Amino acid sequence: MMNRRQAIKTTALASAAIATLPGAMAQTNPTAASPAGPFTLPALGYALDALEPFIDAQTMQIHHDKHHANLNKAVSGWQDYLTRMNAPFIEGLQVLLKDLNSVPENIRTAVRNNGGGHYNHSLFWQLLKKNGGNGPSGELAAAVDKTFGSFTGFKDALTKAAVGQFGSGWAWLVLDGKDLKIEATANQDSPLSAGRTPLLGVDVWEHAYYLKYQNRRADYVAAWSNVVNWDFVSERYAKLSA
Ligand code: MN
Numbered sequence: 001m002m003n004r005r006q007a008i009k010t011t012a013l014a015s016a017a018i019a020t021l022p023g024a025m026a027q028t029n030p031t032a033a034s035p036a037g038p039f040t041l042p043a044l045g046y047a048l049d050a051l052e053p054f055i056d057a058q059t060m061q062i063h064h065d066k067h068h069a070n071l072n073k074a075v076s077g078w079q080d081y082l083t084r085m086n087a088p089f090i091e092g093l094q095v096l097l098k099d100l101n102s103v104p105e106n107i108r109t110a111v112r113n114n115g116g117g118h119y120n121h122s123l124f125w126q127l128l129k130k131n132g133g134n135g136p137s138g139e140l141a142a143a144v145d146k147t148f149g150s151f152t153g154f155k156d157a158l159t160k161a162a163v164g165q166f167g168s169g170w171a172w173l174v175l176d177g178k179d180l181k182i183e184a185t186a187n188q189d190s191p192l193s194a195g196r197t198p199l200l201g202v203d204v205w206e207h208a209y210y211l212k213y214q215n216r217r218a219d220y221v222a223a224w225s226n227v228v229n230w231d232f233v234s235e236r237y238a239k240l241s242a
Contacts, residue, residue: 039089040089041064042125044125045126046128048060048061048064050129053223054224054227055209055212055224055227056211062207063207067121067207068117078107094119097111097112097116097119097193098192098193113188116187117188124201124203126229127233128227128229130227132226132228133225133227133230134230137230137234139237140199140234140237141234143241144180154173154182155225157182158182158200158221159171162184162202162204162221163204163221164184165184165186168186169184170188170201171201171204172185172201173201173233174191174196175197175237176195176196178241180199181196199236199240202224204217
């Protein structure tokens, strides 16, 4: 998810771009897509090598700068639609992902795949930090213990889902109503589309780990658990479960 500063920046970019849009839409809508957009690549918030040795700098660079940044290529047709929704993009995206059937059929696949990818990755970068992995705190710590028995029980369940996901996808800790659950999704599908809210996700596409871990996905997931920003996840839980 975008933080407030990024959201402001996106809105500013969108406003700046409005003069270039043709026709009545540009005149009647306060927000519009950047011509290069609609997605703004969020900054990592830490150095590319901050997660070494668990996630290497080259993987981070390719993953963030290439895979994520490429999402804009396949979403022509989006700009008008999101402009009509009159919402900042990440919020607009959440609305769309929560109700894919409401999305016009001609752009539904792009919203699901590219929009889902943008949403998932924007969250993923924020879930990581140097010297992470210390485990949940506060209300989330209590909920994890209650649901999974212990933090170790949680890690085992998430790892099982991550390793068991056939092909590309993600494994998640989600909020299902008030309950915590573990699930996996294929490709860039978001838990939002199944009515759940992602709290924490691990990207198990090969591009997330293959350079360093090759086919050893379980090793990557174990390493990844050392750079999870549990402060962020615990705050996210407190906010979203309130
Ligand atoms: Mn990825």
